[in-house]
Amino acid sequence: MAKAFLLETFFFLFxxxxxxxxxxxxxxxxxTHASSHSKYHKYPSLxxxxxxxxxxxxxxxxxxxxxxxxxxxxxxxFMLVAFEAGGLIRSLILFLLYPFxxxxxxxxxxxxMVMVCFFGIKKDSFRLGSAVLPKFFLExxxxxxxxxxxxxxxxxxxxxxxxxxxxxxxxxxxQVDAVCGRELKVFHGYFVGVMEERKKDSPVMExxxxxxxxxxxxxxxxxxxxxxxxxxxxxxxxxxxxxVYLVSNAEKSGWQSLPTDKYPKPLxxxxxxxxxxxxxxxxxxxxxxxxFGFVLSVxxxxxxxxxxxxxxxxxxxxxxxxxxxxxxxxxxSFKESATRxxxxxxxxxxxxxxxxxxxxxxxxxxxxxxxxxxxxxxxSEILSPIKTVRLTRNRDKDAHMMExxxxxxxxxxxxxxxxxxxxxxxxxxxxxxxxSDEIVPVAVDTHVSMFHGTTAGGxxxxxxxxxLMNPAPLYTVQLLDKVSGLSGSHADGDKSRFDVANYVxxxxxxxxxFERTKFTRRDKxxxxxxNEGTSCTK
Numbered sequence: 001m002a003k004a005f006l007l008e009t010f011f012f013l014f015x016x017x018x019x020x021x022x023x024x025x026x027x028x029x030x031x032t033h034a035s036s037h038s039k040y041h042k043y044p045s046l047x048x049x050x051x052x053x054x055x056x057x058x059x060x061x062x063x064x065x066x067x068x069x070x071x072x073x074x075x076x077x078f079m080l081v082a083f084e085a086g087g088l089i090r091s092l093i094l095f096l097l098y099p100f101x102x103x104x105x106x107x108x109x110x111x112x113m114v115m116v117c118f119f120g121i122k123k124d125s126f127r128l129g130s131a132v133l134p135k136f137f138l139e140x141x142x143x144x145x146x147x148x149x150x151x152x153x154x155x156x157x158x159x160x161x162x163x164x165x166x167x168x169x170x171x172x173x174x175q176v177d178a179v180c181g182r183e184l185k186v187f188h189g190y191f192v193g194v195m196e197e198r199k200k201d202s203p204v205m206e207x208x209x210x211x212x213x214x215x216x217x218x219x220x221x222x223x224x225x226x227x228x229x230x231x232x233x234x235x236x237x238x239x240x241x242x243x244v245y246l247v248s249n250a251e252k253s254g255w256q257s258l259p260t261d262k263y264p265k266p267l268x269x270x271x272x273x274x275x276x277x278x279x280x281x282x283x284x285x286x287x288x289x290x291x292f293g294f295v296l297s298v299x300x301x302x303x304x305x306x307x308x309x310x311x312x313x314x315x316x317x318x319x320x321x322x323x324x325x326x327x328x329x330x331x332x333s334f335k336e337s338a339t340r341x342x343x344x345x346x347x348x349x350x351x352x353x354x355x356x357x358x359x360x361x362x363x364x365x366x367x368x369x370x371x372x373x374x375x376x377x378x379x380s381e382i383l384s385p386i387k388t389v390r391l392t393r394n395r396d397k398d399a400h401m402m403e404x405x406x407x408x409x410x411x412x413x414x415x416x417x418x419x420x421x422x423x424x425x426x427x428x429x430x431x432x433x434x435x436s437d438e439i440v441p442v443a444v445d446t447h448v449s450m451f452h453g454t455t456a457g458g459x460x461x462x463x464x465x466x467x468l469m470n471p472a473p474l475y476t477v478q479l480l481d482k483v484s485g486l487s488g489s490h491a492d493g494d495k496s497r498f499d500v501a502n503y504v505x506x507x508x509x510x511x512x513x514f515e516r517t518k519f520t521r522r523d524k525x526x527x528x529x530x531n532e533g534t535s536c537t538k
Contacts, residue, residue, distance in 0.1 A: 029499045039067060041245050059218045060152030061237050064159040065167060066223035067247050069140045070255050075529055077133060078113040079278040084132055084207045095283050112412045114162060117194030123186050127457060130168035131528045132272035137169040138263060142255030158237060173265050220244040241520050268424050271456045271528045273466055275448050286450060293469035298469045305385045309366045320472040325364045342420045345410040347436035349426055351508050352414035353446045354453040355380060355463050361442060362386050370405050372413040377461035395431060417521040419454040425505055433500035436485045441504050443478040443511040456528035478511050
Protein backbone atom coordinates (compact mmCIF):
# COMPACT_ATOMS: atom_id res chain seq x y z
CA MET A 1 0.00 0.00 0.00
CA ALA A 2 2.83 2.36 0.86
CA LYS A 3 4.54 1.67 -2.49
CA ALA A 4 1.29 2.30 -4.36
CA PHE A 5 0.76 5.59 -2.46
CA LEU A 6 4.29 6.74 -3.21
CA LEU A 7 3.89 5.89 -6.91
CA GLU A 8 0.60 7.78 -7.12
CA THR A 9 2.13 10.78 -5.39
CA PHE A 10 5.14 10.71 -7.72
CA PHE A 11 3.04 10.56 -10.91
CA PHE A 12 0.69 13.26 -9.57
CA LEU A 13 3.59 15.64 -8.94
CA PHE A 14 5.25 14.67 -12.24
CA UNK A 15 2.17 15.37 -14.38
CA UNK A 16 1.45 18.56 -12.41
CA UNK A 17 4.90 19.92 -13.15
CA UNK A 18 4.66 18.76 -16.77
CA UNK A 19 1.25 20.43 -17.18
CA UNK A 20 2.62 23.69 -15.80
CA UNK A 21 5.59 23.54 -18.17
CA UNK A 22 3.35 22.89 -21.17
CA UNK A 23 0.99 25.68 -20.20
CA UNK A 24 3.90 28.08 -19.86
CA UNK A 25 5.34 26.96 -23.16
CA UNK A 26 1.99 27.42 -24.89
CA UNK A 27 1.65 30.89 -23.40
CA UNK A 28 5.14 31.84 -24.59
CA UNK A 29 4.40 30.50 -28.09
CA UNK A 30 1.14 32.43 -28.30
CA UNK A 31 2.87 35.60 -27.11
CA THR A 32 5.63 35.10 -29.67
CA HIS A 33 3.05 34.46 -32.39
CA ALA A 34 1.17 37.59 -31.44
CA SER A 35 4.31 39.68 -31.37
CA SER A 36 5.38 38.38 -34.77
CA HIS A 37 2.03 39.49 -36.16
CA SER A 38 2.05 42.88 -34.52
CA LYS A 39 3.75 44.41 -37.56
CA TYR A 40 0.89 43.43 -39.87
CA HIS A 41 -1.67 46.17 -40.47
CA LYS A 42 -4.74 46.71 -42.58
CA TYR A 43 -4.35 48.38 -45.95
CA PRO A 44 -6.41 51.55 -45.25
CA SER A 45 -3.96 52.64 -42.57
CA LEU A 46 -1.27 52.81 -45.26
CA UNK A 47 -3.37 55.09 -47.46
CA UNK A 48 -3.74 57.64 -44.69
CA UNK A 49 -0.02 57.85 -44.01
CA UNK A 50 1.50 61.14 -45.10
CA UNK A 51 3.57 61.34 -48.24
CA UNK A 52 6.64 62.38 -46.29
CA UNK A 53 6.45 59.19 -44.22
CA UNK A 54 6.70 57.09 -47.36
CA UNK A 55 8.97 59.10 -49.61
CA UNK A 56 11.86 59.71 -47.23
CA UNK A 57 14.17 56.69 -47.23
CA UNK A 58 11.31 54.17 -47.46
CA UNK A 59 11.58 51.02 -49.54
CA UNK A 60 8.24 49.54 -50.63
CA UNK A 61 8.01 45.81 -51.35
CA UNK A 62 4.70 44.88 -52.99
CA UNK A 63 3.21 41.74 -54.47
CA UNK A 64 2.18 42.42 -58.08
CA UNK A 65 -0.73 40.04 -58.63
CA UNK A 66 -1.92 40.06 -55.00
CA UNK A 67 -1.68 43.78 -54.17
CA UNK A 68 -1.16 45.87 -57.33
CA UNK A 69 -3.54 44.30 -59.85
CA UNK A 70 -7.29 44.45 -59.33
CA UNK A 71 -7.80 40.89 -60.50
CA UNK A 72 -5.91 38.00 -58.92
CA UNK A 73 -6.64 35.64 -61.85
CA UNK A 74 -3.54 34.73 -63.84
CA UNK A 75 -5.40 32.91 -66.62
CA UNK A 76 -5.90 35.93 -68.95
CA UNK A 77 -2.18 36.73 -69.08
CA PHE A 78 -1.16 33.16 -69.81
CA MET A 79 -3.90 32.93 -72.44
CA LEU A 80 -2.35 35.98 -74.10
CA VAL A 81 1.03 34.23 -74.13
CA ALA A 82 -0.51 31.01 -75.47
CA PHE A 83 -2.44 32.79 -78.25
CA GLU A 84 0.16 35.32 -79.33
CA ALA A 85 3.30 33.18 -79.00
CA GLY A 86 1.94 29.66 -79.50
CA GLY A 87 -1.08 30.06 -81.74
CA LEU A 88 -4.66 28.85 -81.74
CA ILE A 89 -3.96 25.19 -80.86
CA ARG A 90 -1.90 26.03 -77.79
CA SER A 91 -4.52 28.48 -76.55
CA LEU A 92 -7.22 25.84 -77.07
CA ILE A 93 -5.24 23.34 -74.99
CA LEU A 94 -4.83 25.88 -72.19
CA PHE A 95 -8.54 26.63 -72.22
CA LEU A 96 -9.49 22.93 -72.06
CA LEU A 97 -7.13 22.46 -69.10
CA TYR A 98 -8.54 25.43 -67.20
CA PRO A 99 -11.08 23.43 -65.08
CA PHE A 100 -8.30 21.03 -64.05
CA UNK A 101 -6.00 23.98 -63.28
CA UNK A 102 -8.59 25.37 -60.88
CA UNK A 103 -8.77 22.07 -58.99
CA UNK A 104 -5.08 21.27 -58.46
CA UNK A 105 -4.19 24.36 -56.45
CA UNK A 106 -2.55 27.68 -57.26
CA UNK A 107 1.10 26.61 -57.39
CA UNK A 108 0.50 23.46 -59.42
CA UNK A 109 -1.93 25.31 -61.70
CA UNK A 110 0.72 27.96 -62.32
CA UNK A 111 3.26 25.29 -63.27
CA UNK A 112 0.78 23.71 -65.71
CA MET A 113 0.07 27.04 -67.39
CA VAL A 114 3.78 27.80 -67.67
CA MET A 115 4.40 24.40 -69.26
CA VAL A 116 1.57 24.79 -71.80
CA CYS A 117 2.44 28.38 -72.74
CA PHE A 118 6.24 28.38 -72.80
CA PHE A 119 7.31 24.87 -73.84
CA GLY A 120 9.23 25.10 -77.12
CA ILE A 121 9.10 28.92 -77.38
CA LYS A 122 12.36 30.48 -78.51
CA LYS A 123 13.78 32.77 -75.84
CA ASP A 124 15.35 35.35 -78.17
CA SER A 125 12.12 35.87 -80.12
CA PHE A 126 9.86 36.18 -77.07
CA ARG A 127 8.88 39.87 -76.92
CA LEU A 128 5.37 39.61 -75.48
CA GLY A 129 6.59 40.87 -72.12
CA SER A 130 7.50 44.23 -73.66
CA ALA A 131 5.17 44.43 -76.69
CA VAL A 132 1.84 42.85 -75.67
CA LEU A 133 1.39 42.28 -71.94
CA PRO A 134 2.10 45.82 -70.60
CA LYS A 135 -1.15 47.14 -72.10
CA PHE A 136 -3.27 44.53 -70.31
CA PHE A 137 -1.33 44.81 -67.05
CA LEU A 138 -1.75 48.60 -67.03
CA GLU A 139 -5.50 48.26 -67.59
CA UNK A 140 -5.66 45.99 -64.51
CA UNK A 141 -3.67 48.23 -62.14
CA UNK A 142 -5.67 49.66 -59.25
CA UNK A 143 -5.50 53.44 -59.01
CA UNK A 144 -5.52 53.43 -55.20
CA UNK A 145 -2.53 51.09 -54.90
CA UNK A 146 -0.69 52.87 -57.70
CA UNK A 147 -0.94 56.15 -55.78
CA UNK A 148 0.59 54.41 -52.74
CA UNK A 149 3.38 52.64 -54.60
CA UNK A 150 4.56 55.70 -56.49
CA UNK A 151 5.21 57.51 -53.18
CA UNK A 152 7.99 55.13 -52.16
CA UNK A 153 11.59 56.23 -52.48
CA UNK A 154 12.51 52.78 -53.79
CA UNK A 155 10.07 50.24 -55.17
CA UNK A 156 10.59 46.46 -55.24
CA UNK A 157 8.03 44.29 -57.05
CA UNK A 158 7.60 40.62 -56.21
CA UNK A 159 5.69 38.31 -58.54
CA UNK A 160 4.92 34.63 -58.83
CA UNK A 161 4.79 34.99 -62.62
CA UNK A 162 7.82 34.31 -64.86
CA UNK A 163 9.99 37.39 -64.88
CA UNK A 164 9.92 37.64 -68.70
CA UNK A 165 6.20 38.39 -68.43
CA UNK A 166 6.26 41.23 -65.90
CA UNK A 167 9.71 42.84 -65.92
CA UNK A 168 9.18 45.25 -68.83
CA UNK A 169 5.76 46.33 -67.56
CA UNK A 170 7.13 47.07 -64.09
CA UNK A 171 10.42 48.70 -65.03
CA UNK A 172 9.44 50.60 -68.18
CA UNK A 173 5.89 51.69 -67.39
CA UNK A 174 5.68 51.78 -63.56
CA GLN A 175 9.35 52.74 -63.00
CA VAL A 176 9.95 50.01 -60.43
CA ASP A 177 13.55 49.77 -59.24
CA ALA A 178 13.82 45.98 -58.75
CA VAL A 179 11.77 42.99 -59.90
CA CYS A 180 11.78 39.60 -58.21
CA GLY A 181 10.01 37.06 -60.45
CA ARG A 182 10.38 33.42 -61.41
CA GLU A 183 13.12 32.35 -63.80
CA LEU A 184 12.39 29.91 -66.64
CA LYS A 185 14.70 27.08 -67.58
CA VAL A 186 16.19 27.28 -71.06
CA PHE A 187 17.64 24.50 -73.23
CA HIS A 188 19.54 25.41 -76.42
CA GLY A 189 17.79 28.78 -76.60
CA TYR A 190 14.25 27.42 -76.05
CA PHE A 191 12.06 27.54 -72.96
CA VAL A 192 11.31 24.09 -71.56
CA GLY A 193 8.24 25.26 -69.66
CA VAL A 194 9.68 24.72 -66.17
CA MET A 195 10.38 27.41 -63.58
CA GLU A 196 13.60 27.56 -61.60
CA GLU A 197 13.44 27.25 -57.82
CA ARG A 198 13.75 30.53 -55.99
CA LYS A 199 17.23 31.22 -54.68
CA LYS A 200 17.72 32.22 -51.07
CA ASP A 201 20.44 34.73 -51.88
CA SER A 202 18.99 36.61 -54.85
CA PRO A 203 20.25 40.04 -56.00
CA VAL A 204 17.00 41.59 -54.81
CA MET A 205 17.49 40.10 -51.34
CA GLU A 206 21.00 41.52 -51.20
CA UNK A 207 19.68 44.96 -52.13
CA UNK A 208 17.04 44.75 -49.40
CA UNK A 209 19.61 43.76 -46.78
CA UNK A 210 21.86 46.61 -47.91
CA UNK A 211 18.99 49.09 -47.58
CA UNK A 212 18.20 47.74 -44.12
CA UNK A 213 21.81 48.19 -42.99
CA UNK A 214 21.70 51.80 -44.19
CA UNK A 215 18.78 52.45 -41.88
CA UNK A 216 15.99 52.62 -44.48
CA UNK A 217 12.49 51.69 -43.42
CA UNK A 218 11.15 48.72 -45.40
CA UNK A 219 7.38 48.45 -45.84
CA UNK A 220 5.66 45.46 -47.43
CA UNK A 221 2.27 45.25 -49.17
CA UNK A 222 0.54 41.95 -49.90
CA UNK A 223 -2.94 40.45 -49.68
CA UNK A 224 -4.73 38.90 -46.74
CA UNK A 225 -5.30 35.71 -48.74
CA UNK A 226 -1.56 35.30 -49.27
CA UNK A 227 -0.86 35.96 -45.61
CA UNK A 228 -3.57 33.63 -44.30
CA UNK A 229 -2.42 30.77 -46.50
CA UNK A 230 1.26 31.52 -45.78
CA UNK A 231 1.84 30.80 -49.44
CA UNK A 232 3.54 33.90 -50.74
CA UNK A 233 6.98 32.98 -52.10
CA UNK A 234 8.40 36.33 -51.06
CA UNK A 235 8.22 35.50 -47.32
CA UNK A 236 11.97 36.06 -46.98
CA UNK A 237 11.61 39.58 -48.32
CA UNK A 238 8.58 40.38 -46.18
CA UNK A 239 10.33 39.06 -43.07
CA UNK A 240 12.69 42.04 -43.26
CA UNK A 241 9.86 44.58 -43.40
CA UNK A 242 9.24 46.94 -40.52
CA UNK A 243 5.52 46.95 -41.33
CA VAL A 244 3.44 44.81 -43.66
CA TYR A 245 0.06 46.04 -44.91
CA LEU A 246 -2.58 43.55 -46.00
CA VAL A 247 -5.09 44.15 -48.80
CA SER A 248 -8.37 42.22 -48.78
CA ASN A 249 -10.25 41.10 -51.87
CA ALA A 250 -13.20 43.26 -50.86
CA GLU A 251 -10.98 46.34 -50.89
CA LYS A 252 -9.51 45.42 -54.27
CA SER A 253 -12.98 45.02 -55.78
CA GLY A 254 -13.68 48.68 -54.99
CA TRP A 255 -10.54 50.01 -56.66
CA GLN A 256 -10.72 52.17 -59.77
CA SER A 257 -8.78 51.40 -62.93
CA LEU A 258 -5.65 53.46 -63.57
CA PRO A 259 -6.52 56.24 -66.08
CA THR A 260 -4.31 56.45 -69.15
CA ASP A 261 -3.35 60.05 -68.38
CA LYS A 262 -1.74 58.88 -65.13
CA TYR A 263 0.55 56.32 -66.72
CA PRO A 264 4.14 57.18 -65.71
CA LYS A 265 5.09 56.45 -69.31
CA PRO A 266 2.54 56.86 -72.15
CA LEU A 267 1.52 53.62 -73.84
CA UNK A 268 1.89 54.58 -77.52
CA UNK A 269 2.89 51.26 -79.09
CA UNK A 270 1.69 47.74 -78.38
CA UNK A 271 1.43 44.59 -80.44
CA UNK A 272 -0.59 41.39 -80.50
CA UNK A 273 -3.78 40.30 -82.23
CA UNK A 274 -6.21 40.16 -79.30
CA UNK A 275 -8.01 43.41 -78.56
CA UNK A 276 -9.74 42.21 -75.37
CA UNK A 277 -8.52 40.73 -72.09
CA UNK A 278 -9.12 36.97 -72.51
CA UNK A 279 -10.87 35.99 -69.31
CA UNK A 280 -12.27 32.43 -69.36
CA UNK A 281 -15.62 33.62 -70.78
CA UNK A 282 -13.96 35.95 -73.30
CA UNK A 283 -11.57 33.17 -74.33
CA UNK A 284 -14.51 30.85 -74.90
CA UNK A 285 -16.19 33.45 -77.10
CA UNK A 286 -12.98 34.03 -79.10
CA UNK A 287 -12.28 30.33 -79.66
CA UNK A 288 -15.88 29.70 -80.74
CA UNK A 289 -15.90 32.72 -83.06
CA UNK A 290 -12.57 32.09 -84.86
CA UNK A 291 -13.85 29.54 -87.44
CA PHE A 292 -16.97 31.61 -88.19
CA GLY A 293 -14.94 34.80 -88.25
CA PHE A 294 -12.48 33.38 -90.77
CA VAL A 295 -15.30 32.38 -93.13
CA LEU A 296 -16.89 35.81 -92.69
CA SER A 297 -13.56 37.51 -93.42
CA VAL A 298 -13.08 35.55 -96.64
CA UNK A 299 -16.65 36.39 -97.70
CA UNK A 300 -16.13 40.10 -97.06
CA UNK A 301 -12.88 40.16 -99.02
CA UNK A 302 -14.49 38.30 -101.94
CA UNK A 303 -17.38 40.78 -102.07
CA UNK A 304 -15.07 43.82 -101.92
CA UNK A 305 -12.79 42.48 -104.66
CA UNK A 306 -15.37 41.12 -107.13
CA UNK A 307 -18.30 43.56 -106.99
CA UNK A 308 -18.53 47.29 -107.83
CA UNK A 309 -19.01 49.84 -105.07
CA UNK A 310 -22.75 50.22 -105.66
CA UNK A 311 -23.37 46.52 -105.08
CA UNK A 312 -20.66 45.68 -102.55
CA UNK A 313 -21.40 48.52 -100.11
CA UNK A 314 -24.88 47.35 -99.00
CA UNK A 315 -23.75 43.70 -98.83
CA UNK A 316 -20.73 44.56 -96.68
CA UNK A 317 -22.89 46.76 -94.48
CA UNK A 318 -25.33 43.86 -94.03
CA UNK A 319 -22.40 41.58 -93.05
CA UNK A 320 -21.58 43.86 -90.10
CA UNK A 321 -19.03 46.33 -91.50
CA UNK A 322 -19.83 49.86 -90.34
CA UNK A 323 -18.62 53.03 -92.05
CA UNK A 324 -19.28 56.63 -90.99
CA UNK A 325 -18.32 59.41 -93.43
CA UNK A 326 -18.12 63.14 -92.71
CA UNK A 327 -17.35 65.37 -95.70
CA UNK A 328 -16.68 69.00 -94.85
CA UNK A 329 -16.15 70.10 -98.44
CA UNK A 330 -17.51 69.36 -101.92
CA UNK A 331 -15.40 66.78 -103.73
CA UNK A 332 -13.42 67.84 -106.79
CA SER A 333 -11.95 64.75 -108.37
CA PHE A 334 -9.57 64.26 -111.25
CA LYS A 335 -12.42 63.25 -113.57
CA GLU A 336 -14.39 66.43 -112.94
CA SER A 337 -11.42 68.55 -114.02
CA ALA A 338 -11.17 67.06 -117.49
CA THR A 339 -11.69 70.49 -119.02
CA ARG A 340 -8.21 71.33 -117.70
CA UNK A 341 -5.88 68.87 -119.44
CA UNK A 342 -2.88 69.86 -117.34
CA UNK A 343 -4.66 69.59 -114.00
CA UNK A 344 -3.41 67.12 -111.46
CA UNK A 345 -5.43 64.81 -109.28
CA UNK A 346 -6.16 65.40 -105.63
CA UNK A 347 -3.78 64.14 -102.97
CA UNK A 348 -5.54 62.65 -99.94
CA UNK A 349 -3.37 62.53 -96.82
CA UNK A 350 -4.56 60.13 -94.08
CA UNK A 351 -3.40 59.16 -90.67
CA UNK A 352 -2.70 55.42 -90.59
CA UNK A 353 -4.82 53.01 -88.54
CA UNK A 354 -4.87 49.82 -90.67
CA UNK A 355 -3.88 48.69 -94.15
CA UNK A 356 -7.50 49.21 -95.21
CA UNK A 357 -7.41 53.01 -94.81
CA UNK A 358 -7.10 53.72 -98.59
CA UNK A 359 -9.78 51.13 -99.36
CA UNK A 360 -12.28 52.61 -96.91
CA UNK A 361 -11.59 56.07 -98.33
CA UNK A 362 -12.33 54.73 -101.82
CA UNK A 363 -15.63 53.28 -100.57
CA UNK A 364 -16.42 56.63 -98.94
CA UNK A 365 -15.83 58.53 -102.19
CA UNK A 366 -17.18 55.70 -104.37
CA UNK A 367 -14.23 56.03 -106.71
CA UNK A 368 -10.99 54.18 -107.34
CA UNK A 369 -7.91 55.79 -105.83
CA UNK A 370 -4.24 54.95 -106.21
CA UNK A 371 -2.78 53.99 -102.82
CA UNK A 372 0.85 54.82 -102.11
CA UNK A 373 2.28 52.42 -99.52
CA UNK A 374 5.62 52.19 -97.73
CA UNK A 375 5.41 48.43 -97.23
CA UNK A 376 2.75 45.93 -98.21
CA UNK A 377 2.69 42.15 -98.40
CA UNK A 378 2.31 40.50 -101.78
CA UNK A 379 -1.00 38.90 -100.77
CA SER A 380 -2.46 42.27 -99.77
CA GLU A 381 -1.44 43.71 -103.13
CA ILE A 382 -3.14 40.84 -104.97
CA LEU A 383 -6.37 41.09 -102.98
CA SER A 384 -6.59 44.89 -103.04
CA PRO A 385 -9.51 46.10 -105.22
CA ILE A 386 -7.68 49.40 -105.84
CA LYS A 387 -4.27 50.00 -107.37
CA THR A 388 -1.35 50.03 -104.92
CA VAL A 389 2.14 51.42 -105.58
CA ARG A 390 5.11 50.90 -103.28
CA LEU A 391 7.33 53.81 -102.35
CA THR A 392 11.06 53.16 -102.47
CA ARG A 393 11.97 55.48 -99.51
CA ASN A 394 14.28 57.28 -101.92
CA ARG A 395 13.12 60.89 -101.88
CA ASP A 396 13.91 61.77 -105.50
CA LYS A 397 12.50 58.55 -106.95
CA ASP A 398 9.36 58.74 -104.85
CA ALA A 399 8.77 62.39 -105.76
CA HIS A 400 9.06 61.63 -109.48
CA MET A 401 6.74 58.63 -109.13
CA MET A 402 4.10 60.65 -107.25
CA GLU A 403 4.23 63.44 -109.86
CA UNK A 404 3.59 60.89 -112.60
CA UNK A 405 0.77 59.16 -110.74
CA UNK A 406 -0.99 62.44 -109.91
CA UNK A 407 -1.33 63.06 -113.65
CA UNK A 408 -3.26 59.77 -113.86
CA UNK A 409 -5.74 60.30 -111.00
CA UNK A 410 -6.28 60.93 -107.33
CA UNK A 411 -3.77 59.56 -104.84
CA UNK A 412 -3.98 58.61 -101.18
CA UNK A 413 -0.95 58.40 -98.89
CA UNK A 414 -0.34 57.81 -95.18
CA UNK A 415 2.78 59.88 -94.36
CA UNK A 416 3.20 58.28 -90.91
CA UNK A 417 4.63 55.25 -92.71
CA UNK A 418 3.18 52.77 -90.22
CA UNK A 419 0.03 52.20 -88.18
CA UNK A 420 -0.61 53.34 -84.62
CA UNK A 421 -3.42 51.84 -82.54
CA UNK A 422 -3.51 54.32 -79.68
CA UNK A 423 -4.79 57.94 -79.96
CA UNK A 424 -1.45 59.32 -81.12
CA UNK A 425 -0.11 60.59 -84.43
CA UNK A 426 3.42 59.70 -85.49
CA UNK A 427 5.71 62.11 -87.31
CA UNK A 428 4.61 62.90 -90.86
CA UNK A 429 7.04 62.55 -93.72
CA UNK A 430 6.95 65.96 -95.49
CA UNK A 431 7.41 64.67 -99.06
CA UNK A 432 3.69 64.93 -99.89
CA UNK A 433 3.68 68.70 -99.28
CA UNK A 434 5.83 69.39 -102.39
CA UNK A 435 3.93 67.17 -104.81
CA SER A 436 0.40 68.53 -105.09
CA ASP A 437 -1.30 71.93 -105.19
CA GLU A 438 -4.40 70.58 -103.44
CA ILE A 439 -4.04 68.42 -100.35
CA VAL A 440 -7.10 66.95 -98.62
CA PRO A 441 -6.44 65.83 -95.01
CA VAL A 442 -8.46 62.74 -94.10
CA ALA A 443 -8.95 61.76 -90.46
CA VAL A 444 -9.67 58.04 -90.02
CA ASP A 445 -10.30 56.02 -86.89
CA THR A 446 -11.28 52.43 -86.16
CA HIS A 447 -12.91 50.38 -83.43
CA VAL A 448 -12.61 46.60 -83.09
CA SER A 449 -14.09 44.21 -80.55
CA MET A 450 -11.91 41.08 -80.80
CA PHE A 451 -8.86 41.30 -83.08
CA HIS A 452 -6.41 44.01 -84.08
CA GLY A 453 -5.84 44.36 -87.81
CA THR A 454 -2.20 45.42 -87.45
CA THR A 455 1.00 43.77 -86.30
CA ALA A 456 4.69 44.55 -85.95
CA GLY A 457 6.08 41.11 -85.14
CA GLY A 458 3.60 38.83 -86.91
CA UNK A 459 2.59 38.10 -90.50
CA UNK A 460 1.40 41.32 -92.14
CA UNK A 461 -0.36 39.39 -94.89
CA UNK A 462 -2.95 38.35 -92.27
CA UNK A 463 -3.72 41.92 -91.16
CA UNK A 464 -6.82 42.39 -93.39
CA UNK A 465 -8.13 38.94 -92.42
CA UNK A 466 -7.89 39.65 -88.69
CA UNK A 467 -9.54 43.06 -89.01
CA LEU A 468 -12.42 41.64 -91.07
CA MET A 469 -12.81 38.73 -88.62
CA ASN A 470 -14.29 41.14 -86.08
CA PRO A 471 -18.07 40.79 -85.82
CA ALA A 472 -18.80 44.48 -86.43
CA PRO A 473 -15.69 46.64 -86.97
CA LEU A 474 -16.25 50.37 -87.22
CA TYR A 475 -14.47 52.87 -89.49
CA THR A 476 -14.92 56.63 -89.32
CA VAL A 477 -13.69 58.85 -92.18
CA GLN A 478 -13.60 62.65 -91.98
CA LEU A 479 -12.62 64.73 -95.01
CA LEU A 480 -11.24 68.06 -93.79
CA ASP A 481 -10.74 71.40 -95.54
CA LYS A 482 -8.19 71.49 -98.35
CA VAL A 483 -4.64 72.62 -97.69
CA SER A 484 -2.43 74.32 -100.28
CA GLY A 485 0.75 72.51 -101.09
CA LEU A 486 4.11 73.90 -102.16
CA SER A 487 3.85 72.79 -105.77
CA GLY A 488 3.45 75.21 -108.69
CA SER A 489 1.51 78.45 -108.25
CA HIS A 490 0.56 77.61 -104.67
CA ALA A 491 4.15 77.58 -103.51
CA ASP A 492 4.79 79.96 -100.60
CA GLY A 493 8.30 81.05 -99.95
CA ASP A 494 7.53 81.70 -96.28
CA LYS A 495 6.44 78.10 -95.65
CA SER A 496 8.64 75.03 -95.71
CA ARG A 497 7.59 71.46 -96.40
CA PHE A 498 7.91 70.72 -92.69
CA ASP A 499 5.47 73.55 -91.89
CA VAL A 500 2.87 72.08 -94.22
CA ALA A 501 3.37 68.55 -92.89
CA ASN A 502 3.10 69.74 -89.28
CA TYR A 503 -0.01 71.77 -90.10
CA VAL A 504 -1.74 68.77 -91.67
CA UNK A 505 -0.74 66.62 -88.68
CA UNK A 506 -2.14 69.27 -86.31
CA UNK A 507 -5.47 69.46 -88.14
CA UNK A 508 -5.85 65.69 -88.13
CA UNK A 509 -5.00 65.58 -84.43
CA UNK A 510 -7.66 68.20 -83.65
CA UNK A 511 -10.32 66.36 -85.66
CA UNK A 512 -9.59 63.03 -83.98
CA UNK A 513 -8.62 64.22 -80.53
CA PHE A 514 -5.22 62.52 -80.94
CA GLU A 515 -1.92 63.68 -79.50
CA ARG A 516 0.97 64.49 -81.83
CA THR A 517 4.34 62.78 -81.33
CA LYS A 518 7.77 62.77 -82.94
CA PHE A 519 8.00 58.98 -83.07
CA THR A 520 8.69 57.38 -86.44
CA ARG A 521 8.19 54.02 -88.06
CA ARG A 522 11.69 52.99 -87.00
CA ASP A 523 10.93 53.82 -83.36
CA LYS A 524 7.82 51.66 -83.41
CA UNK A 525 9.54 48.58 -84.81
CA UNK A 526 12.54 48.95 -82.53
CA UNK A 527 10.21 48.99 -79.51
CA UNK A 528 7.88 46.18 -80.59
CA UNK A 529 9.96 43.90 -82.80
CA UNK A 530 13.59 44.78 -82.08
CA ASN A 531 14.31 45.70 -85.70
CA GLU A 532 13.88 48.65 -88.04
CA GLY A 533 10.91 47.15 -89.86
CA THR A 534 12.92 45.92 -92.83
CA SER A 535 11.67 42.35 -92.40
CA CYS A 536 8.12 43.48 -93.10
CA THR A 537 9.21 45.12 -96.33
CA LYS A 538 10.78 41.88 -97.48
